[in-house]
Amino acid sequence: MSDVLAVNAVDLTKTFGPLTAVDHISLQVAQGEVYGVLGPNGAGKTTLLRMLFGLIRPDGGTLELFGRSWPRNGVHALDGVAGFIESPKFYPGLSGRRNLQLLAGLDGLDGPSAATRVDEVLDAVDLLGRDRDKVRGYSFGMRQRLGVAAALLRAPRLLVLDEPANGLDPAGIRDMRALVKRLTGSGLTVLLSSHDMAEVEQICDDVTIMRTGQVVYHGSIAALREQAPAQAHRLATTDDERSMAAAHRMGLDVTGAADGGLAVRGSQAQVDALIAALVAAGIGLRGLALSETPLEALFFMLTESAPDAPTADLEPAATTGARR
């Protein structure tokens, strides 16, 4: 595999009036990598991807895809690149197959090779049975899958997916994640944006976390996991005041939850010991549940803290990844 980076963005900046949507972001994605761009809504993920596809122009910085850039190579910059931004859109009055046939024509495919290719990608996203239905009758999940099929038509080396599971029901999310995982298994480079830590954790090797246009973390998922806080539990008891005092005495991080009960953070052994102690003290246990995962907790810490809060305790990635 070539050493040329699939994505090499340096100091990218984009402003819309007074709003700096992307603020001096650098991002490197190696070929074959499965890379996540994570952040809450409004973090600048979609703006970053729009610049990647040339839909909007950066106000500063440079961006190369497989060594090609928009200013130097024009639309050739997109050779080998496919994907969708936000939810994929199609002509609603045409069937899914007809939409793909039109796009195949745009990709320079025609005749039997186009028909074969359309069949292949429809099969890959499991839409062959509904391919002759008009797109206006498709569910949101079917449109998302048609979007992946449209991207695969181009036989991409880099697949860019912007929130592919956004708006899907649980079954749709499961299917979409399974599809993306299958695609990543083929050696394809994938750049996936999401606001869902669990999704990125399941699919990606490396991640950049953004907040208000800036990078607050970049590096591997494994490194991020090591720096995550302990698992959090939601605890409901007959006497939260005494329970909180007991948790403090046992060295657990405990706070009162906004909607009642306690949020307790600590190792599984510590939480087990706390529960045993509460029961022994005659305090009734009314509820115990896992709350956000450690990585989700870290994600919320990173993206909900004050904009100038230091993130120095998080280690940067060595060779690939993003930096501010």
Place this chain on the structure above:
Amino acid sequence: MTRASTGDLTAGPTTTAAGHGPRTGTRRPGTATVLRWEIAKLAAQSRARYLLLGCLLAPPVVVAVFAGQQPPSDTIYGRHIHASGFADALLILAFAHQWLFPLLAALVAGDIFANEDGHGTWKTILTRSVSRGQVFAAKTLTAVAFNLVVLVVLAASTIAGSLLIVGTQPLPGLSGQLIPAGTALPLVAAAWATAVPPLIGFTALALLLSVLSRNPTVGVATPVVLGFAMQLLSTLGGLDLARRLLLTTGFEAWHGLFTEHRFTGPIAQAAAVAAIWTAVCLVIGYLSLRRRDITGG
């Protein structure tokens, strides 16, 4: 989803792209490919098919209705419609230029860019290896070609219907002379052909409004309203220069073909005016599309 393998989907069949990038599975399309794509898209629109069908079927019906009524004697060639089928063809041409031509020009052209905004499909198109210039050229050529086909179908149907229903009697000229059928037919065809430059001008205007407004209703309706406004302006006195620069003036340039001493100066002038309108509208439209940030559609 049940498929187990997608490995072959990322190993496409064709070319190596220029530069030092990867092998790609598809090749970058030329403008002809983008044009074929746009035409295929237009052909899939029932509206376009119905419009052509209407242009084919409506004129004979209109001529048949005229044949059973008192002639509209206050309109050019109105009083001759029972005397010669050629007069019917010219009367319909005169009616058409008042509002029908701007509307026909705008029905497809005013929508062709804006419907990508409406469907949110700009990003579907532009995330492939297609330049905005190619898309602009393909859409412009498609709209112009379609409108020329519409004009040809409308003209052919009108002339054929008029001659079949009313007859091929000699046509009274605007100077009172009689024009024999053998001469009248090419002159009537030429009169319809003089609508081509202003029709293209209105097409370019609709294309520009489609790009700028991103709204199909604005793209279709505004050229019709502007057409009416231009005609209103042309009736005002003391505006000779402005009148010459109006797109609608070109629709009347055929009158000189039917005088005893023919004059074609207005036709050449209308062609020049339409060329200026077309060039200005297309340049502004292209620059606007090229510089636009695709944030919504």
